[in-house]
Amino acid sequence: MAFKKHILTLHKILGLVTGIVVFIVSVTGCCWAFRTEIENQYNDYKKVTPQSQTF
Secondary structure, eight states, X not given: OHHHHHXXXXXXXXXXXXXXXXXXXXXXXXXXXXXXXXXHHHOGGGOOOOOOSOO
């Protein structure tokens, strides 16, 4: 009975660790796939509108 308990505990720990790794990989993959859209959210200062004023 103790062996079964140890196996189930090991299975739970390995499952949680694997789940965390898969979650991190999926979030970073989404960030990489939508990189240009994310960068465009904070790169508005690079766009300049022409003005008809003297410098």
